[in-house]
Amino acid sequence: MMPLRRFAIHRPADLGEAAEMLDHYGDTGTLYAGGTELLLAMRHDLLRYEHLIDIKAVAGLDRVERRDGHLYIGAGATHRTIERSAVCRELLPVMSEMEANVANVRVRATGTLGGNLCFAEPHSDPATLLLALDGTARAQGKSGERMLSMDELLAGAYENSLAQDEVLTGVDVPLPGPSQRNAYLKFQVHERPLLGLALSLELDDGGDIREARCAIGCVSPTPCRSEAAESLLAGPADSVEQRLQEAAAALADEAALTDDREGSAEYKRHLIGVLLHRAARKCLNRDG
Amino acid sequence: MSKDRPALVELRFELNGKDVAVECEPQQTLSEVLRGRLNLTGAKISCEVQVCGACTVLVDALPVSSCTYLAYEAQGRSVTTIEGLEGRDRTLHPIQQCFIDEFAFQCGFCTPGMILSAKALLDDNPDPTDDEIIHHMDGNLCRCTGYVPILKAIRKAAAVMKEARG
Incomplete structure (x- = not known):
């Protein structure tokens, strides 16, 4: 294969300088973190940049810590860092478990959460889970900071909605209370998942479901939720269990499934049902 | 440009x-x-x-x-x-030796990557379960051996390295 085309690497001292560089280089420059997606696309000549701005040069972007009612995960934290973070394991174990299964051990050692979200690969595991967990992205630009929901950040396949000068600095994930149950499951045959499904249930004292959030990824340009599915997933646990197939159908409808080389729309629809049943059983402790 | x-x-x-x-x-x-x-x-x-x-x-x-x-x-x-990986006395690293002993390669093309990946695992987790070995090695592909000898070699290397530590 061809070597990578020439580029220069720049090391900003702080976020302000990174924003200046992004603005200055425009379309010829981009942020570079772990490179686990960017360099592959550049190697295949799908993307060309003359300037890579190494955001790892900015200190402190890899923190994972508790802040008020949130778990803050810095955009520069690698999948491995998040997987092994004691505070993440304690406060948001579903995130650690998901990260422990992203791609492979080499990608986890270098790839970052921020890079993953900004690259907006439709098969992203973190994006799907963070959508269900209602994570909020923090973006810092020349004129200040703004907060974006996952829906707002992920604009399309391989497309984020950050402005030219904006840097994703981290994600705030609301800390689950004692009545919240979360699960992330995926099905995978090749190197990327064919389906990811995240389920977050808020239970009441009797074990019934007060509120549900559910997201599926890999089967649409960006991960998606379905209002219809989420209302079917709320209510007395026994009746929700009766409605799982209906909820899965609503999710599949929302995703507008297509036949592609990963599988037929019918097959993906079937998998959504299988993973939703498994996730619900896990959240409701029905696995014995 | x-x-x-x-x-x-x-x-x-x-x-x-x-x-x-x-x-x-x-x-x-x-x-x-x-x-x-x-x-x-x-x-x-x-x-x-x-x-x-x-x-x-x-x-x-x-x-x-x-x-x-x-x-x-x-x-x-x-x-x-x-x-x-070899020692100062030119002896092979236990993982290398165990790959030979367990016939954990045929063409050998994936072997350096396999062995280094296994080393990263055993240096971090000296006594992994089979599930942990499989999970860690999931991203290293081999087209010849069928993986079972590789699993055996890593399992054996963990035991050899443990014994060497005393």
């Missing part, structure tokens, strides 16, 4: 226990520098999309895909390749 050549990187890092200095261009990968400049051809190039693991080397004890890892990232770090 700018015609300027990007500045060369004066790269200094520890390679298999020895300090090395080499000039490279920012877009050069670690495998290009290792194979093309430093004549260490143990890291093999195959998929070039971080899927197969044939190019695995360790950087600060963590496995990376050297085919798509910029050499620039190795600045000031410690890099281990398959060439650096």
Whole structure:
């Protein structure tokens, strides 16, 4: 294969300088973190940049810590860092478990959460889970900071909605209370998942479901939720269990499934049902 | 488009226990520098999309895909390749020996990556379960052996290394 085309690497001292560089280089420059997606696309000549701005040069972007009612995960934290973070394991174990299964051990050692979200690969595991967990992205630009929901950040396949000068600095994930149950499951045959499904249930004292959030990824340009599915997933646990197939159908409808080389729309629809049943059983402790 | 050549990187890092200095261009990968400049051809190039693991080397004890890892990232770090595993007395590393003993390779193309990935595991988790070995090795592909001998070799290497520690 061809070597990578020439580029220069720049090391900003702080976020302000990174924003200046992004603005200055425009379309010829981009942020570079772990490179686990960017360099592959550049190697295949799908993307060309003359300037890579190494955001790892900015200190402190890899923190994972508790802040008020949130778990803050810095955009520069690698999948491995998040997987092994004691505070993440304690406060948001579903995130650690998901990260422990992203791609492979080499990608986890270098790839970052921020890079993953900004690259907006439709098969992203973190994006799907963070959508269900209602994570909020923090973006810092020349004129200040703004907060974006996952829906707002992920604009399309391989497309984020950050402005030219904006840097994703981290994600705030609301800390689950004692009545919240979360699960992330995926099905995978090749190197990327064919389906990811995240389920977050808020239970009441009797074990019934007060509120549900559910997201599926890999089967649409960006991960998606379905209002219809989420209302079917709320209510007395026994009746929700009766409605799982209906909820899965609503999710599949929302995703507008297509036949592609990963599988037929019918097959993906079937998998959504299988993973939703498994996730619900896990959240409701029905696995014995 | 700018015609300027990007500045060369004066790269200094520890390679298999020895300090090395080499000039490279920012877009050069670690495998290009290792194979093309430093004549260490143990890291093999195959998929070039971080899927197969044939190019695995360790950087600060963590496995990376050297085919798509910029050499620039190795600045000031410690890099281990398959060439650096044998002992001072030229004896093979226990993982290398166990791969031979258990017939854990045929063509050998994936083997350097397999062994380095296994080393990263055993240095971090000296007594892994089979599930942990399989989970860790999931991103290293082999087209010959069927994986079972590889699992056996790593299991055996863990026991040998444990015994050597006493």
